[in-house]
Amino acid sequence: MVSKLIQISNHEAENPLDITLREAFSLLERKLRPPFPLSIPTKEEYQNLNRAILYGILCEPHLAKVHIKHLHGIITDGYQYFTSLLVKIVNELYVKLVEPVKRQLIWLTHEMVNVSAVGFDGLLVALLRQIVGGDFGEENLHLCFEMVNLFSSKWFYLLEEEPLVLTGALYVFLRLLTDHFRVSNIPNMESLRKMESDFCVRMLRYNFSLCLKIGRDLVRLLQDLVRVPQFCAVLKDMLYNPSAFRVDGFTDISQLYNTPTPRWYFSLRLTPEMESQLTFLLTRVKFGSQKRYQVWFAKKFLVLPERNAVIIDIVRFICCAHHSPNDVIRSGIIPRWAVIGWLLKSNMKNYVEANTKLALFYDWLFFDEKVDDIMNIEPAILLMVHSIPEYIDITNSLLEFLFILLDNYDPERKEILHRGISAAFNAIVRKHMVQSLDIFASNMIYPILKERLGKLLRHAVPEAQHQSRNIKLAS
Amino acid sequence: MEAEATVQPLISIAPAVQNNINAKFIMLDKGRTTVEWNTKTCLSLVADDTAAVHFQLWGDECEAFEPGDILLLSNGIFSSSSGRSNNNHHHVLRAGKRGKAEKVGEFAMVFVETPNLSEILWGSDPKDSRKYVQQAVISPYSTIFRPVI
Numbered sequence: 001m002v003s004k005l006i007q008i009s010n011h012e013a014e015n016p017l018d019i020t021l022r023e024a025f026s027l028l029e030r031k032l033r034p035p036f037p038l039s040i041p042t043k044e045e046y047q048n049l050n051r052a053i054l055y056g057i058l059c060e061p062h063l064a065k066v067h068i069k070h071l072h073g074i075i076t077d078g079y080q081y082f083t084s085l086l087v088k089i090v091n092e093l094y095v096k097l098v099e100p101v102k103r104q105l106i107w108l109t110h111e112m113v114n115v116s117a118v119g120f121d122g123l124l125v126a127l128l129r130q131i132v133g134g135d136f137g138e139e140n141l142h143l144c145f146e147m148v149n150l151f152s153s154k155w156f157y158l159l160e161e162e163p164l165v166l167t168g169a170l171y172v173f174l175r176l177l178t179d180h181f182r183v184s185n186i187p188n189m190e191s192l193r194k195m196e197s198d199f200c201v202r203m204l205r206y207n208f209s210l211c212l213k214i215g216r217d218l219v220r221l222l223q224d225l226v227r228v229p230q231f232c233a234v235l236k237d238m239l240y241n242p243s244a245f246r247v248d249g250f251t252d253i254s255q256l257y258n259t260p261t262p263r264w265y266f267s268l269r270l271t272p273e274m275e276s277q278l279t280f281l282l283t284r285v286k287f288g289s290q291k292r293y294q295v296w297f298a299k300k301f302l303v304l305p306e307r308n309a310v311i312i313d314i315v316r317f318i319c320c321a322h323h324s325p326n327d328v329i330r331s332g333i334i335p336r337w338a339v340i341g342w343l344l345k346s347n348m349k350n351y352v353e354a355n356t357k358l359a360l361f362y363d364w365l366f367f368d369e370k371v372d373d374i375m376n377i378e379p380a381i382l383l384m385v386h387s388i389p390e391y392i393d394i395t396n397s398l399l400e401f402l403f404i405l406l407d408n409y410d411p412e413r414k415e416i417l418h419r420g421i422s423a424a425f426n427a428i429v430r431k432h433m434v435q436s437l438d439i440f441a442s443n444m445i446y447p448i449l450k451e452r453l454g455k456l457l458r459h460a461v462p463e464a465q466h467q468s469r470n471i472k473l474a475s
Numbered sequence: 476m477e478a479e480a481t482v483q484p485l486i487s488i489a490p491a492v493q494n495n496i497n498a499k500f501i502m503l504d505k506g507r508t509t510v511e512w513n514t515k516t517c518l519s520l521v522a523d524d525t526a527a528v529h530f531q532l533w534g535d536e537c538e539a540f541e542p543g544d545i546l547l548l549s550n551g552i553f554s555s556s557s558g559r560s561n562n563n564h565h566h567v568l569r570a571g572k573r574g575k576a577e578k579v580g581e582f583a584m585v586f587v588e589t590p591n592l593s594e595i596l597w598g599s600d601p602k603d604s605r606k607y608v609q610q611a612v613i614s615p616y617s618t619i620f621r622p623v624i
Contacts, residue, residue: 280582
């Protein structure tokens with residue numbers, strides 16, 4: 001029996017998940033037509049029946065209504081097993097699914113939300129992760145449309161049942177909008193942008209207390225949309241008129257600045273395949289042997305100029321969501337800073353490069369050891385230090401960017417940024433993250449940067465007094 | 476999946492006239508496709524975490540596999556390159572008529588580029604003329620596909 005679920009290319013091995021579903025279907029096919037038996041299945045039979053019905057719904061659209069009735073009739077676990085199979089299909093097979101199956105999958109997802117299936121939130125998240133950033137192909141945009149349509153149409157229900165998944169959708173659609181607003185001449189883009197914008201604005205205007213859960217990266221994403229009037233208005237209210245959101249206790253944007261974004265959000269803009277390749281690179285590949293892997297990764301995910309905006313999301317993910325355990329750090333595996341250094345050297349548009357640097361330094365701006373993880377700021381300092389002397393242009397441009405952020409990111413709250421960056425340097429010195437900051441006294445660092453850094457460190461890092469003195473002397 | 480359990484490390488293979496090599500490896504590099512005797516062939520560099528070897532693609536295999544692909548070879552053969560009659564020293568791995576190569580994954584496999592079994596001079600074993608043994612190392616790395624550094 002040939003797979004009706006996925007496309008398998010010539011010389012490609014069969015997929016084990018596809019095989020188990022197909023086998024269950026061919027074994028039970030005769031029992032999938034009414035009248036359905038009334039006997040109570042064993043656990044194994046139950047799971048097999050779940051697999052068979054799932055295959056039937058996805059691959060026999062004309063009989064989907066019969067299959068789904070059957071499913072509703074046999075379910076005894078709140079659809080938990082069925083949903084877990086769906087999540088597995090989305091995570092492992094989505095790209096390979098044939099077109100009609102993808103359509104059935106969306107229909108089935110609506111059904112699972114309607115019956116409040118156990119784990120339907122995980123299914124929605126899995127689908128959100130399949131939307132590829134910077135991919136303006138018809139299929140990918142269709143998935144965007146289906147998902148924003150689902151989130152908008154089930155709005156009140158989701159708000160009641162799984163509010164957190166709405167914040168995940170907000171994170172995803174705000175990020176997608178920054179890409180979607182940068183292109184023109186793509187059919188139906190305008191209507192898609194409108195749906196995405198309406199969803200996001202509705203979240204921000206009517207459920208702001210929920211949006212606060214995203215933390216500081218909410219501001220990062222909104223700032224990238226500042227050219228879009230309705231988002232500019234939201235941002236202005238956050239800065240100057242916080243009471244507009246009618247959330248008790250929200251009195252200043254700094255409350256968001258001070259809230260680190262939970263790790264979960266960062267994985268939302270990486271496909272599972274991208275995440276697993278990155279994780280492999282960062283846990284198994286020795287420093288010095290990474291070149292071929294980098295070429296393959298770039299060829300697969302970054303080759304088109306509009307695709308490489310995902311580097312912003314990758315850098316955020318590496319800083320905040322991938323923290324290498326100590327045994328990996330000690331075993332000569334390629335360190336996080338080196339992967340980020342490689343990504344920064346990609347051929348990027350200016351706004352992608354600036355946003356990538358912002359992604360790298362974002363937690364520095366508001367660093368507070370009480371709530372922030374020092375591992376989030378580690379890649380930037382190690383990248384700056386290890387780039388001296390060979391890649392000094394990276395060190396200089398990063399240091400310069402850090403001071404640009406300090407001066408311009410939020411001029412009215414410069415004090416907060418100053419405190420954050422100072423606290424970051426302070427923690428770096430106290431935790432011995434680098435042997436010494438003396439290295440910044442190198443003559444290869446631009447004198448003006450050296451002077452500013454020396455001044456900052458003198459006030460920020462009493463423990464590093466001698467170091468800041470050195471930097472000053474050398475300048 | 477069954478074949479997974481029986482795959483052998485590349486370092487353990489030696490030239491033989493039998494189609495009995497089962498191995499899993501990642502493709503690192505691929506050369507140009509050429510047509511000889513009405514058959515398309517293409518040489519590639521593959522490796523696992525023990526050794527590298529030149530793997531010869533035949534027919535539509537030439538387009539089916541790309542660098543970064545993880546392949547599972549069943550019943551393959553390691554013998555002197557039939558495409559280069561003037562070079563009996565060059566041993567290559569291939570699926571052959573009775574074997575099969577399939578893509579089973581991408582990217583997530585560690586590898587070494589040395590030793591390269593195709594850059595070894597193999598000779599018959601003085602104790603058992605049916606067997607081959609390593610006589611000399613021609614080059615530690617592939618002389619056709621250079622390491623990327």
